[in-house]
Amino acid sequence: MFPRLIRTKLLFILPLPLFLPTLKFSSHTQRLIHQEKFLTKEAFTKLLKSCASNSFQLKQIHGLLVTSGLSIKNGLITHLLTNFIALGDLSYARQLFDEMHKPRTFLWNTLIRGYVRNDLHNEAASIYKQMHLLGVRPDAFTFPFVIKACTELIELRAAGSTAHAQVVKYGLDFVAEVRTELMIMYVKLGELGFADFLFRTMVEKDLVAWNAFIAACAQNGCGIKALSLFREMGSSGIQPDAVTLVSALSACGQLGCSDIGEEVYDIAREEGIDCNIIVDNARLDMHVKCGNIEVATKLFDEIRHRNIISWSTMIVGYAINGESGKALSLFSRMQRDGLRPNHVTYLGVLSACSHAGLVSQGWRYFNRMSQSNDDNIKPRIEHYACMVDLLGRSGRLEEAYNFIRAMPIEPDSGVWGALLGACAKIQNLELGQLAADRLFELAPDVASYHVLMSNMYASAGRWDFVNKLRQRMRKKGVRKIAAYSSVEFNGDFHVFYGGDRSHPQSEIIYEKLDSLFKQMKSMGYNSKTNSVYHDVELEEKEVMLSTHSEKLAIAFALINVGPEHPIRVVKNLRICDDCHTFSKFVSKISLRDIIMRDKIRFHHFRNGVCSCKDFW
DNA sequence: TTAGGGTTAG
Numbered sequence: 160m161f162p163r164l165i166r167t168k169l170l171f172i173l174p175l176p177l178f179l180p181t182l183k184f185s186s187h188t189q190r191l192i193h194q195e196k197f198l199t200k201e202a203f204t205k206l207l208k209s210c211a212s213n214s215f216q217l218k219q220i221h222g223l224l225v226t227s228g229l230s231i232k233n234g235l236i237t238h239l240l241t242n243f244i245a246l247g248d249l250s251y252a253r254q255l256f257d258e259m260h261k262p263r264t265f266l267w268n269t270l271i272r273g274y275v276r277n278d279l280h281n282e283a284a285s286i287y288k289q290m291h292l293l294g295v296r297p298d299a300f301t302f303p304f305v306i307k308a309c310t311e312l313i314e315l316r317a318a319g320s321t322a323h324a325q326v327v328k329y330g331l332d333f334v335a336e337v338r339t340e341l342m343i344m345y346v347k348l349g350e351l352g353f354a355d356f357l358f359r360t361m362v363e364k365d366l367v368a369w370n371a372f373i374a375a376c377a378q379n380g381c382g383i384k385a386l387s388l389f390r391e392m393g394s395s396g397i398q399p400d401a402v403t404l405v406s407a408l409s410a411c412g413q414l415g416c417s418d419i420g421e422e423v424y425d426i427a428r429e430e431g432i433d434c435n436i437i438v439d440n441a442r443l444d445m446h447v448k449c450g451n452i453e454v455a456t457k458l459f460d461e462i463r464h465r466n467i468i469s470w471s472t473m474i475v476g477y478a479i480n481g482e483s484g485k486a487l488s489l490f491s492r493m494q495r496d497g498l499r500p501n502h503v504t505y506l507g508v509l510s511a512c513s514h515a516g517l518v519s520q521g522w523r524y525f526n527r528m529s530q531s532n533d534d535n536i537k538p539r540i541e542h543y544a545c546m547v548d549l550l551g552r553s554g555r556l557e558e559a560y561n562f563i564r565a566m567p568i569e570p571d572s573g574v575w576g577a578l579l580g581a582c583a584k585i586q587n588l589e590l591g592q593l594a595a596d597r598l599f600e601l602a603p604d605v606a607s608y609h610v611l612m613s614n615m616y617a618s619a620g621r622w623d624f625v626n627k628l629r630q631r632m633r634k635k636g637v638r639k640i641a642a643y644s645s646v647e648f649n650g651d652f653h654v655f656y657g658g659d660r661s662h663p664q665s666e667i668i669y670e671k672l673d674s675l676f677k678q679m680k681s682m683g684y685n686s687k688t689n690s691v692y693h694d695v696e697l698e699e700k701e702v703m704l705s706t707h708s709e710k711l712a713i714a715f716a717l718i719n720v721g722p723e724h725p726i727r728v729v730k731n732l733r734i735c736d737d738c739h740t741f742s743k744f745v746s747k748i749s750l751r752d753i754i755m756r757d758k759i760r761f762h763h764f765r766n767g768v769c770s771c772k773d774f775w
Numbered sequence: 776t777t778a779g780g781g782t783t784a785g
Binding site: 237238241264265266268269272298299300301302303304306307334335336337338339340342343365366367368369370371372373374375377378400401402403404405406408409436437438439440441443444466467468469470471472474475478479501502503504506507509510541544545548573576577758759 | 779
C-alpha cells in the first residue's frame with residue numbers, strides 16, 4: 160500500500176491511544192506510555208525495556224506491530240527477539256527470527272547462544288547449518304556456542320570436527336574463547352593429547368582457559384591429569400579462583416586422595432576463598448568420596464550456611480558408606496530444620512534404602528514423593544530406577560518387574576539396567592534376558608550390559624550363549640571396560656589391572672599375595688570361582704581370581720603404606736565376591752582397615768567384617 | 776547490541 164520507507168515511518172507517528180485499549184500493562188508502564196505523545200523509537204525501546212520480563216506483554220506488542228499492517232524494521236524485531244531469548248521462550252524467538260529479512264550474523268549468534276543456554280543443542284546445530292547453507296559468514300562469536308552444542312551431544316560428534324575445520328578456515332583458531340571450547344570438546348571425545356596440544360599452543364593462557372581444561376579433565380575421568388594441571392598452574396603464577404579449587408577438589412574425590420584434597424583446601428584458605436559454600440560443599444563431597452565419613456560429618460556440622468547441596472551430599476555420603484540409618488535420620492533433621500528436599504535429596508534417600516535393602520521404608524519415601532503436589536519433587540525416571548534397584552537387589556524381582564510395567568513414564572536404559580543388575584545378583588536368567596533384550600535396543604553400545612548378561616550365562620554354564628554374545632560385541636565394536644584398582648601413595652597413583660606385572664614392585668607384590676593366600680587358606684578361605692566368567696578349568700579359574708586388580712592393589716598398599724594409615728583402594732567397577740571375601744580376611748590377618756570404593760559404594764573392612772554387611 | 780570455566784545421584 161505504501162512504499163516501505165513511508166510505512167516504517169508511520170509506525171513511529173501512530174498516536175499512542177490506539178495501542179492502549181488492548182494492552183494490559185502495569186500502572187508504571189501505562190504512565191510511561193502516557194508521557195509519550197507518539198510512539199517514537201526511543202519510546203518503543205523504553206516500552207520494551209519495561210516489559211522485558213513479561214512474555215505475555217511482549218507478545219502483545221509483537222501482535223500489535225503485525226496487525227497494524229505496518230512493516231517492521233529489523234532493529235525493532237531484534238529488540239523483541241533478544242528479549243524472548245532472555246526469557247527462554249526460544250520457539251517464539253525462532254518465529255520472529257524466521258519473519259526477518261536477512262538477519263545479520265549477530266542475530267544468528269544470539270539465537271544459537273539462546274538454544275545452547277537452554278540445552279537445545281540439536282536446534283543450535285541446525286541453525287548453524289542453515290547459516291552455513293545461506294552463506295552467512297560466521298564470526299568469532301558464533302563458534303564458542305556451536306562447539307559447545309557439539310560437545311554436549313554424542314550425535315553431533317561429526318559436526319564438531321566440521322566446526323573445527325570451519326574455525327580454521329575462517330582463521331579463528333587462535334581466539335581464546337573459541338579455542339577453550341575446542342579444548343573441552345576434545346577432552347570429552349577422549350582425545351586428551353590433542354586437547355593438551357591446543358592448550359600448549361594457546362597464545363595467552365588466562366584463568367578461564369586453565370579452569371576450563373582442569374574442569375573438563377576432572378569431569379571426564381581424567382583426575383590425574385586435572386591434578387597435574389592444577390600443580391602446573393600453581394607454578395606458572397596464575398592465581399586460582401573458586402572454580403579452579405572446586406575442580407581440583409572434585410578430581411581428588413574421584414581419585415580418592417583426601418590428603419591432596421586438604422592441600423588444595425589449604426590454598427583456598429590462603430586465597431580467602433574458604434567459607435565459600437560451593438568450595439565447602441566440594442570439600443565435603445571430596446571427603447565423602449574418599450570414605451572419610453567421620454571427617455565429612457564434622458565438616459558438615461561446621462559449615463555455616465549449609466544449603467540443599469550440603470545436605471544432599473551428606474545424605475548420599477552416609478548412604479554410600481553403609482550408614483543408611485544416619486542418612487535417613489539426617490533427612491528427617493533437614494526437614495525439621497525447615498529445608499525442602501529436591502529430587503537429588505530424594506535420590507540419596509532412596510539409594511540409602513537400596514544399599515541396605517530397606518524395602519518398606521523405600522516404598523514410604525517413594526509414595527511420599529508421588530503424593531507431593533510440588534512439581535520439583537515428583538518422581539523422575541531416576542527415582543523409578545532407584546526403586547527397581549531397591550526391589551530387585553532385595554530379591555523381589557517380580558515386584559520390580561511389575562513396578563516397571565506399571566510406570567507412568569516410558570522406562571529407559573537406567574531402569575532396565577537396574578533390573579538387569581538385580582537379576583545378575585539374584586541369578587535370574589529368564590528375567591535378565593528380558594531386560595537385556597530391551598537394553599540392547601535402547602543402549603546397544605553400552606559394554607556393561609553385555610558383560611552383565613554374558614556373566615549370567617557363564618555362571619549358568621551356558622557357554623554357547625556367552626560366545627554368541629561375545630561375537631555380537633565384536634561385531635558391534637562394543638569393548639569391555641578393563642577393571643582396574645588404584646592406590647595413592649606419596650602423591651603418586653599406582654594403578655593395577657588384573658594379572659598386571661608391569662609395576663616395578665611386581666615381584667614382592669606377588670610374593671605378598673602368595674603368603675596372604677597361605678594364611679587365609681589355613682583359616683578356611685576357599686576361592687569363590689563363580690566370579691570367573693571364562694570357560695576354563697577350576698585351577699586356572701583360581702589363578703585368574705588370585706590376580707584381580709584389587710588384590711594386587713591391597714598387596715601393594717600392605718607393603719608400602721604405613722600401618723598408621725588405612726589402606727585405600729579405588730576400583731572402577733564393582734567388587735567381585737571373591738575379592739570381597741579376600742579383603743575381609745586380609746583386614747583380619749593384617750589388623751589393617753581397608754577402605755575400598757567400588758563403582759557405586761564403599762566397603763569398609765575391619766577385623767574380618769565389612770560395613771556393607773555383605774549386601775551390595 | 777554478542778563470547779569461553781564451577782558443586783550435589785546413579
